[in-house]
Amino acid sequence: KNEVEQSPQNLTAQEGEFITINCSYSVGISALHWLQQHPGGGIVSLFMLSSGKKKHGRLIATINIQEKHSSLHITASHPRDSAVYICAVPGDYSGAGSYQLTFGKGTKLSVIP
Amino acid sequence: EAQVTQNPRYLITVTGKKLTVTCSQNMNHEYMSWYRQDPGLGLRQIYYSMNVEVTDKGDVPEGYKVSRKEKRNFPLILESPSPNQTSLYFCASSPPGLEQYFGPGTRLTVT
Numbered sequence: 391k392n393e394v395e396q397s398p399q400n401l402t403a404q405e406g407e408f409i410t411i412n413c414s415y416s417v418g419i420s421a422l423h424w425l426q427q428h429p430g431g432g433i434v435s436l437f438m439l440s441s442g443k444k445k446h447g448r449l450i451a452t453i454n455i456q457e458k459h460s461s462l463h464i465t466a467s468h469p470r471d472s473a474v475y476i477c478a479v480p481g482d483y484s485g486a487g488s489y490q491l492t493f494g495k496g497t498k499l500s501v502i503p
Numbered sequence: 504e505a506q507v508t509q510n511p512r513y514l515i516t517v518t519g520k521k522l523t524v525t526c527s528q529n530m531n532h533e534y535m536s537w538y539r540q541d542p543g544l545g546l547r548q549i550y551y552s553m554n555v556e557v558t559d560k561g562d563v564p565e566g567y568k569v570s571r572k573e574k575r576n577f578p579l580i581l582e583s584p585s586p587n588q589t590s591l592y593f594c595a596s597s598p599p600g601l602e603q604y605f606g607p608g609t610r611l612t613v614t
Binding site: 420423425431432433434435437438478489490491492493494495496 | 544546551561607
């Protein structure tokens with residue numbers, strides 16, 4: 391079973407700061423998910439990536455398959471970015487196991503004006 | 504509007520009283536899944552379905568049942584709820600191998 395570690399658990403930043411959230415996993419995977427959960431509870435999928443880098447607006451996700459590590463970056467952070475960010479990985483590399491997701495405990499981000 | 508809907512959104516019930524939480528998606532997605540979220544434990548997968556009539560256990564299936572008779576619906580059944588099933592439940596769907604769309608969540612309290 392894949393083990394997922396996220397860091398930091400909590401992060402407070404000033405508006406405008408560059409933010410990095412890290413995710414490490416123990417077993418090789420086909421793809422990794424980054425999710426965002428706002429204080430109201432709803433969950434939105436931000437990225438699904440299997441190699442390299444993806445960018446949506448001020449959000450950038452990178453993954454290093456060899457090192458089993460992914461990072462989520464937020465440039466020019468804003469109070470509306472305040473949320474819990476969660477990474478998730480499949481149980482194994484292929485077949486049905488790729489649909490058995492294991493989640494990190496999440497990183498709670500607070501951006502102060 | 505493309506969406507995943509769950510009902511009810513909030514439910515308070517008593518131990519042993521059977522209940523069903525419905526999940527429906529209008530995007531013709533093959534894959535659907537149920538998760539529960541608990542403080543300190545994060546999200547954990549209960550059951551998932553790769554298509555109609557194909558379901559499999561996640562990490563915490565005990566005490567739950569699911570069925571997938573139609574592509575759009577994936578209900579979660581608690582035959583005899585217990586207080587340790589008090590949790591926030593999410594349904595999600597996706598095309599094969601792509602990003603998941605989550606429902607709004609169902610907050611269940613079992614007393």
